[in-house]
Amino acid sequence: MIIISFLTFSRSLEAKPFEAEFEENIKKLKNRNEHVVELWDNTRGLPQNAIYAMNFDHAGFLWMATEEGLARHDGLEIKVFDKGGYNRMLDQTYYSFFKGKSGIWASSDRSIALLDKTITKVIDCNHIADNSWIMTLSEDDNGYLWIGTQDGNVHLWKNDTFSLLPNWKPEQGTETQSLFHKGDGIMLIGTNNGLYEYNYQKNTHRLLTERNIVARKVQVEGGRIYIAVPEKGVYRVEEDMKLVELVSFEKIKDVGFHTITKDKYNNLWAGSTENGLIRIHSGGIERFYFDEIKNYTIRNIQYDGENLYLGTHGRGLVIVKPAKVQKINHQELREKNVKALFQDSNDNYWIGTKSEGVYKIENGAIKSFNTSNGLLLNWVNTIGEDKNNIYVGSTAGISIIDKKTEKIIGSITEKTGLKSNYVYVVFEDSKETLWILTRYGGLHYREKGGELKRVSLPDKFRNTNFNTIKELQNGELMIGSMNYGAFRIADHEFKENIDLPLKPGENVIYAIHQDSSGDLWFGTHGGIVLYKDGKFSRLTRENGLSSVSVFSITHDGKRGIWISNNFGVQYFPEKELEKFKTSESESFHAASVVYNKSHGMPNSETNGLIFPAAFKDNTGKIWIPTVEGVGIINPMNMELKDNSANFKWDELLLGGEKISIENEGLLIPAGTSSFQVSFSNIDFTNPSEFTLYQRIPSKNEQWIPIREQRSIIFSGLRPGNYELQVRVMRNGQLDGIHTLPMEVKAFFFEMIWFRLIVVSLACILAYFIVTYIAKVKVNNTLEKLVQERTLELSSTNDLLKEALTKIESQNYSLKEITWQQSHLVRAPLTKALGLTHLLINYPKYKEVGKSKDQVKKEILETLEQLDKIVRETHKRSESLVNNK
The missing domain is CATH 2.130.10.10 (YVTN repeat-like/Quinoprotein amine dehydrogenase)
Structure with a gap:
């Protein structure tokens, strides 16, 4: 094909x-030290290596x-x-x-x-x-x-x-x-x-x-x-x-x-x-050759005036770009394990190595000093100077090089007064006093024209290893040690020991920096420790450091500090450091920029436990030693532009479906438990210049750092309207904030109106329940009263029934009495009345058949009978009254 x-x-x-x-830029493509080659193949995300x-x-x-x-x-x-x-x-x-x-x-x-x-x-x-x-x-x-x-x-x-x-x-x-x-x-x-x-x-x-x-x-x-x-x-x-x-x-x-x-x-x-x-x-x-692709065919080419993009057959994508970090153009120093770096008062550069001595670069020419021409040892830990000499410290003592003759003219060792031949620091202060720091409590100084002396220390510090030094704004010295914190020295006397809040394995001070406010920053094996107003604060990986070890802290004189560590060089703008000083949040994250091998560093692993571990030269460039050469950074080349980021919202991943995000925002269907929003910040020149943060203001005002991932996963976000914000920082300064509206739909039972109805119904139901309970209570009370009344009425009813029975009995008796009165009394009474009438009219009746005496006698008998009936009726009436 x-x-x-x-x-x-x-x-x-x-x-x-x-x-x-x-x-x-075209010239940089030809100079190996001025460009970097970035490879993207199937080990870095490319699906296949033929483009x-x-x-x-x-x-x-x-x-x-x-x-x-x-x-x-x-x-x-x-x-x-x-x-x-x-x-x-x-x-x-x-x-x-x-x-x-x-x-x-x-x-x-x-x-x-x-x-x-x-x-x-x-x-x-x-x-x-x-x-x-x-x-x-x-x-x-x-x-x-x-x-x-x-x-x-x-x-x-x-x-x-x-x-x-x-x-x-x-x-x-x-x-x-x-x-x-x-x-x-x-x-x-x-x-x-x-x-x-x-x-x-x-x-x-x-x-x-x-x-x-x-x-x-x-x-x-x-x-x-x-x-x-x-x-x-x-x-x-x-x-x-x-x-x-x-x-x-x-x-x-x-x-x-x-x-x-x-x-x-x-x-x-x-x-x-x-x-x-x-x-x-x-x-x-013109022809250009790159060792990384010399055996691979180039199929496609794009060039934007700065970066060259090559699509290859078998090597994937190759991007050739100008290096952000320069290297030294001397073959002698290429891929060398570089230790202490130094620029003397005559603007000459001195490069110490681990195994090949020290090199001097003057006006582009390079010269070597090693054991073959008198150096004590080819392993260089430190380089310093005074007016006449260069001092090269090693684990065997100090070699003295005469500046004028460029000859090694002597040495300083244990034989001439050093506490130990393992020398960490040679440093001349502003008073022209030469300080030499070694193992085993060796805190030496030599005043101009004087003898080598030692600072008197408390007994517990007699075996302390001193490995870095900083002259403070007030002329005092701050000296870092291994495991015993920092030592303040004034007028050649020990004044104070500052014990850092670090574990024994972390308590190694590699570097000391004093900011414009006078606060101290310690580069340690446990991050950066800030000492302010007698209190400590700690900047660690959780706060934005790329490494737990900080070998050097160098201020660029204008914008911020540059630190070296195991993963390259990291830049922190002063604004971020000031925020850290005033922040009370443990989750504070400082925006920064990391420079490593992909930017031109000879190697991302820089060297520490040396002095100086980095320095800013007279042109403002910062020199960094690495295990494969020297990296040189020009802080003034950093671009500071507003709204320069090419930020793009990318895709919405929803239930396995990928939907391109447009500017109008997102609509999340009801019932969606989780979804993912992806985005890109397109930059091929230096993506590490950008630090990204995200937040949803209605849920959390705090900005959350976005690491290497370019997506945000949401889970359990409740229905409603939100704004997803991504803040882009470039070189530690705000570039822009990008906002994406999101609407999470709700089922009808999740809607506010439905909730209001449910609440209203609940209130009504509660009202009826309360009313019902109250009614039940009232009914129970009434029922109890009714029961009591009913019981009383039942008892009364029984009494009434008994009384009624008695009344009925009495009524019966009365009826009997009445009957007797109407029947038993009536007959004798009528007979008596008749006989009496007969007796009165006796002469008229001729055929009576009885005599008057017989009639009178019969009247008497009739009245006696009537009297007896009356007495018996009275007696029965008396009995009814007594039984009432």
Whole structure:
């Protein structure tokens, strides 16, 4: 398969002067010490190490096509787009790119994908590439896509429909290899059988070159047509099919014609088929060689004027960029384990090493001092000076080098007064007193023209190892030790021991710094310890340090401090340090920038337990010793711009679905328990300049640092409206805050109105419950009263029944009495009345049959009978009264 990339030639070849900065960057590409090579392969996120096509989209992402999918790079990490993660993709392997107004059109054999931050569209081309494949793409001024296939055809994709180019019938064996839209309805078609001009308004075409010309690349600049012809060269096409040679193939026989591309500065770049890179410009042809890819073919080239991007076959993506950290241009010091560094009063540099003595650099010339010319030992721990001499300290004592003669003229050892030959520090203070610090309580000083003396120390410090020193603003000295804290010395006398709040393994003071407020900062094996107003605060990895060990602290004189550690050099701006001094939060995180091997450091592991462990030279540059050479940082090169970050919201990962995030914000469906928001801060020059933080103000006002990851996972976020904020700090200063609105939807039972209804119903229910309970209580009370009353009434009823029975009995008796009165009394009474009437009227009745005496006697008997009845009735009445 022939891999197609696209050339943009230029009127360049007639050339104009380039900007000085651009040419300076070009020179850095040739100087090994002034550029760094960054490799991105399948061990760093690339799906596969052969890159077929490469270009930047409109958002600034770098896209690459590989056999195992598309890859998108933002400078910090690579994101893979393949069929496993993006099921809308029809193919796994894409071979060519074309960047148009719509984005990057990526073609596989039989499908096309449009790339712009993500995959925005996929086109199935199976029916137009039947028994063929896609070879080239182009986009016209209207945004319509033109597709050239291996069978020589050209297809138009317009309004989601394919159509063949009218009246275009290529002869057998013709391949469409390049397309270019000239404008005004004219399209150039490069084929293996010549270059054609096609008018798609009139549907006519004409041949512009001979048929034996293979027009691999086509470009129009200033109305002129340029073509690249394999194995012949680069030509300008004139009228009457004439070709004017611009670059002869004889000069670039090893050029890979499919790799030719043009940068924005009118340079042509191409990969060599043999080795390296070729630059073609008005000044001629230049070649660039990089050891990291000398055995690998370059397929794709992009150059932005600062960084060079190379897509290779087998080595993945290679980015060549100017180094942020410089190296010393002396072969003698390359890859050496460098110890103490020093600049003397004559501006000469002295470089101590672990095993090869000390080097002096003067006006670019270098000279070596080692055991062969009198140095006590080639292992150098410290370098110092006085007016006449340079002092080189080692584990065997101090070697003295005369500044004028550059000869080793003597030594200082245990024999001449040192407590130990293991010398950590040689230092001259502002009063021209020379201080020498050693093991075993060796705190020596020698005043100008005087003898070597020792500071008297308390007995418990007699075996202390002293390893660093700092002259304070008041002229006193602060001396660091191993395991016994710091010692304040004034007028050559011990004044105070400051015991740091560190564990025994951490309590090693490597460096001491005093800020403008007079507060002390100790670089230790347990982080940075701040000593302010008699109190300690500690800056550790949790607060932003990249390493637990801090070997040196160097102020750049303007913006902040630079510390060295096991992972490179870390910069903290003063503003962040001031925040730390006043912060009471244990989770405080200081924004910083880390410089390491990827920025040009010879090695990310710097050296400590030496003096000086770093220094700022007279030009403001900071020198750092590493295990493989010296790194030199220019703090003034740090860019401080507002809103310079290219921050992009990327994708929402929701239930396995990846959704591109647009500016209007996010809508999270109801019932979603977790989701993930990803973003990018695109920067290929120095991504480590940026420190990112995130927060949701309505939930937490505190900024939470974002480490290397570029995504935020949310779990259990309650329904509502939120704002996700990401704060971008560049070189420790605020660059901008980026806000993403988020709405988490709720089920109807999670809505406020539903909750209000539920609360209202609950209140009503509670009211009825309370009312019911109160009613039940009242009813219970009433029931109890009723029961009591009923019991009383029942008892009364029984009494009433008994009384009624008695009454009924009495009534019966009364009835009997009444009956007796009405029957028993009535009869004798009537008889007595009759007899009495008879007796009174006796003379009238002649036939009575009885005498008057008999009648009287019978009346008496009748009355006695009546009296008896009356007495018995009275007696019964008396009995009723007594039984009431």
